Amino acid sequence: MKEVVTKPKTSNVKAAILGFQHLLAMYSGDVLVPLLIGAALHFTQQQLTYLVSIDIFMCGIATLLQLKRTPLTGIGLPVVLGCAVQAVNPLIEIGKTYGLGVMYGSIIGAGIFIFLIAGLFSRIKNLFPPVVTGSLITIIGFTLMPVAFQNLGGGDATAKDFGNLPALGVGFLTIAIILLINVFGRGFIKSVAILIGILAGTLLAGAFGMVSLKPVAEASWFHLPTLFYFGTPHFEWSSIVTMILVSLTTMVESTGVFFALGDITGRKIDSDDLKRGYRSEGLAVILGGLFNTFPYSTFSENVGVLQLSGVKTRKPIYFSAFFLIGLGLLPKIGALATVIPDPVLGGAMVVMFGIVGVQGIRMLAQVDFRNNNNLLVSAVSIGLGLGVTVETNIFQFLPAALQIMLNNGVVVGSLAAVLLNLLFNRHTVEPIVDEESVGLNETDH
Numbered sequence: 001m002k003e004v005v006t007k008p009k010t011s012n013v014k015a016a017i018l019g020f021q022h023l024l025a026m027y028s029g030d031v032l033v034p035l036l037i038g039a040a041l042h043f044t045q046q047q048l049t050y051l052v053s054i055d056i057f058m059c060g061i062a063t064l065l066q067l068k069r070t071p072l073t074g075i076g077l078p079v080v081l082g083c084a085v086q087a088v089n090p091l092i093e094i095g096k097t098y099g100l101g102v103m104y105g106s107i108i109g110a111g112i113f114i115f116l117i118a119g120l121f122s123r124i125k126n127l128f129p130p131v132v133t134g135s136l137i138t139i140i141g142f143t144l145m146p147v148a149f150q151n152l153g154g155g156d157a158t159a160k161d162f163g164n165l166p167a168l169g170v171g172f173l174t175i176a177i178i179l180l181i182n183v184f185g186r187g188f189i190k191s192v193a194i195l196i197g198i199l200a201g202t203l204l205a206g207a208f209g210m211v212s213l214k215p216v217a218e219a220s221w222f223h224l225p226t227l228f229y230f231g232t233p234h235f236e237w238s239s240i241v242t243m244i245l246v247s248l249t250t251m252v253e254s255t256g257v258f259f260a261l262g263d264i265t266g267r268k269i270d271s272d273d274l275k276r277g278y279r280s281e282g283l284a285v286i287l288g289g290l291f292n293t294f295p296y297s298t299f300s301e302n303v304g305v306l307q308l309s310g311v312k313t314r315k316p317i318y319f320s321a322f323f324l325i326g327l328g329l330l331p332k333i334g335a336l337a338t339v340i341p342d343p344v345l346g347g348a349m350v351v352m353f354g355i356v357g358v359q360g361i362r363m364l365a366q367v368d369f370r371n372n373n374n375l376l377v378s379a380v381s382i383g384l385g386l387g388v389t390v391e392t393n394i395f396q397f398l399p400a401a402l403q404i405m406l407n408n409g410v411v412v413g414s415l416a417a418v419l420l421n422l423l424f425n426r427h428t429v430e431p432i433v434d435e436e437s438v439g440l441n442e443t444d445h
Contacts, residue, residue: 019319026082026299027195030059032352033083033294035345036147039155040092041100045215047230049335054225055083055293057328062284062296063321066277067314075269075277077261078317081284084250084297085356086140087243088147090408091294094239104289105233109240110247111285111295118278121251122271127418128252129425131374132381134363135417136249136410139385141357143409146389148353152346166208167343174201174347194348201344210341219335225328230292238405243295245411247285250297251278257298265312373424380420385413 034055038048062081069076095103150156152171153163161167178197182190189196205211258277262269277298284296327333369375388394389409398406405411 015315016319018316019321019323022080022317022320023323026059026080030055030082030299032345032349033085033088035340036088036151037091037095037294039342041095045218049215049219049331050223050229051293052335053223053328053331053333054229054291055328056324056333057225058284058288058291058293058296059083060321060324060326060328061287062281063317063324065284066280066298067317067321069276073276073280073283075258075273075280076314077258077265077267077277078312078314079257079261080299080317080320081281081296082299083293084246084295085144085353086249086253086410087246087295088144090242090246090411093407094242098236098239099231099234100292101231101234102236102239104228104230104292105235106239106243106289107295108233108286108289109235110243111282111287111289113240113244114247114251114282114285115279116282118275118282121278122274127422128255129421130363130366131377131425132417132421133252133256134360134365134367135378135381136252136360136414137363138357138360139382139413139417140249140410141353141355141360143385143389143413144353144356145350148346148349150346151342151349153343155342166210167341170201170205170208170210170341171343171347171350173204174198174344175350177201178348178351194352197351198340198344198348201347202340205341205344210343211339213339215339216332216335219331221332222329223331225291227290228292233289238402242405242408242411245405245414246408247295249410249414250295251281254278254281254298377417377420377424381413381417384416385409388412 031052034048034051038051043051059080059082063079065073066075066077066079066081068074091103091107094106152168154161154167156162174197177200178193181193181196185193202211254277255274258269258274262273281297288294288296364378367374367378369378386409388407392407395403395406
């Protein structure tokens with residue numbers, strides 16, 4: 001089946017505006033990852049500015065890798081790639097325990113794994129039915145909520161002024177602004193409610209003296225990406241295994257996005273398409289490790305933007321990718337993101353992570369829970385994932401290498417969901433063999 005061609009053709013001006021809309025819709029979610037990890041690992045302001053800028057740059061590169069089909073890579077759908085939020089807690093734990101070199105080595109190792117496993121994974125996607133994927137996405141959203149609340153209270157839970165009234169006021173007002181825009185906003189305004197909430201919350205925090213523009217003034221106007229900016233990667237097995245497990249969850253999520261976009265654009269997605277898509281993400285993750293940024297995966301927010309705009313071609317996404325690359329070369333733009341106060345980020349995160357969790361619940365609504373096997377798979381995996389997140393010392397007597405993996409609720413919940421589904425529903429799992437050759441139209445509109 002050929003890709004559906006949308007007519008009339010999209011002009012360059014309109015495509016550029018639509019591309020900027022895609023950028024705005026994903027921007028706040030994307031800069032969140034470097035801000036969270038950089039703050040947790042005590043990066044200096046200069047390091048944080050570089051981290052945000054190069055992350056934006058790499059988002060553009062990763063998106064281009066997925067847009068353009070080659071003999072090995074590129075699914076050729078209108079997708080935008082950004083930092084995988086699932087990787088936040090594991091990377092923080094690895095960075096604190098082993099240092100930045102091992103953290104980036106684990107990212108490179110995971111990227112190589114994704115690239116090599118792409119063909120096999122494209123044929124075993126039936127191992128991830130709604131009971132598994134719904135449980136995983138629910139775990140991902142709700143295990144990040146403690147991070148959101150830590151930021152909502154000011155960032156440092158051990159500080160004497162943690163949870164002070166100005167911080168809580170700004171944080172909850174940010175939530176209120178996002179909710180009000182979603183209630184009363186329409187069209188494009190509604191699609192960027194989180195970004196508007198962050199901007200409004202930051203302006204409000206500035207009125208209380210909680211914002212300093214010094215980092216912007218001190219940042220340079222231009223820089224180029226640098227290999228191994230924070231140090232040479234080192235490889236440690238447990239850290240690599242942890243990031244591989246996280247990568248498997250992002251591959252599951254990406255699979256859902258690929259099928260959703262295939263449905264929107266009228267294109268049948270087969271195993272070969274999935275294989276190309278996974279390989280592109282693996283290559284993007286490897287580049288993230290080499291340039292000392294993060295793992296990259298397909299952003300689900302992009303699906304909603306496509307549905308909103310009604311334009312389902314790749315042309316606007318190409319504009320978006322080049323905008324991201326351009327912004328990533330301008331450190332002053334990256335520095336602007338670093339001045340956002342923790343309570344404002346916390347408020348936005350409560351909404352964003354909550355939405356992710358509820359998306360998982362919506363997927364679970366497709367599951368027949370009259371079947372006790374499905375009930376057990378979901379209940380136990382979600383319970384383990386949330387339990388590990390709340391009680392982080394439960395595995396303190398295990399070796400440090402195992403603690404890195406098992407102290408992360410996403411990893412524990414993911415393993416439990418897949419293994420329990422295999423145990424209880426093994427008779428309903430059928431391998432997928434899709435060798436159908438699908439004709440593809442490489443023409444952009």
